Amino acid sequence: MNKTNTAFEAAEVITSPDSSVAASQQKSWKDYLVLAKQGIVTSNLITTFAGIYLAAVYTSTGIGSHLWTMMFALIGAALVMAGGCTLNNYIDRDIDHIMERTKDRPTVTGRFSANHVLLVGLLQAAVGIGFLALTTATAAVIGLVGLFIYVVLYTMWTKRTTTLNTIVGSFSGAVPPLIGWAAIDGGLHTYAWVLFFIMFFWQPPHFLALAMKRVEEYRAAGIPMLPVVAGFEMTKRQMVVYVIALLPVSLMLYPFGLVYTIVAAILGLGWVVLGFAGFKMKDDIKWARLMFVYSLNYLTILFVLMVIVHIKLF
DSSP: OOTTOOHHHHGGGOOSTHHHHHHTSOOOHHHHHHHTTHHHHHHHHHHHHHHHHHHHHHTTSOGGGGHHHHHHHHHHHHHHHHHHHHHHHHHGGGTGGGSTTTTTSHHHHTSSOHHHHHHHHHHHHHHHHHHHHTTOHHHHHHHHHHHHIIIIIIIIIGGGTOTTHHHHHHHHHTOHHHHHHHHHOTTOOHHHHHHHHHHHHHHHHHHHHHHHHTHHHHHHHTOOOHHHHHOHHHHHHHHHHHHHHHHHHHHTTGGGOHHHHHHHHHHHHHHHHHHHHTTTOSOHHHHHHHHHHHHHHHHHHHHHHHHHTTOOOO
């Protein structure tokens, strides 16, 4: 399959004879976690919770008065994300066998039929939107928009057609804290949008680092990731641009206090330094691995810290 194929065209490659084989194999709950990409869902729930907690603080209501809302929002967000990831597995089942990191997915091994995966993904997404609707209409709409961007605009279209796929995917990847905030405050405070843009600018350097690590797999699968099309040097420049842009955005939350501001500045500057180091390092893959790990630590520390600095002990 060449890189200009969309998922609509690729779907014609997949036929149904394998479904009877898949149906005969025993399904495990662990397989459903693989389909839902548990790691991605879990990490994004951290940012969703941060949005919930901060919204409760800045509406002067306190998290204690929103326990049911918090539960509905977290369950809803988790299911919407799980549904999107499951549908991603369904759509990409024609290329996942080519890539090392995706070749063991249930859609590739035959443990699940394509129709079963499609049904599960749609049910997860629908139930998730339902849970979000129990909080606010705004949260449900944001969840639905994020799902549409990820499944249709990213997975089904731009992932296989343009290097801008990472940017398109960044919009959907940035909505979890926005969902969390909207569950408490549908009006969406300015801080909610800052959280969104922190997530948005964080995505490209994170996923482009992954693309560099897996460049040959993406090349074999015909996915036009930036390292495949433009090479490592251009990819590194793009990554550094986004890391630099992220620094002032994260510091827009300076009202969160001195501790947050200092830590955000150190984390951001450290990432910028590591980014520029990539132009001198001879081992591009090692650098990409360092950038990938740093990005995970950056996001976790920053969003956990946002919550910690707003906890009142007395």
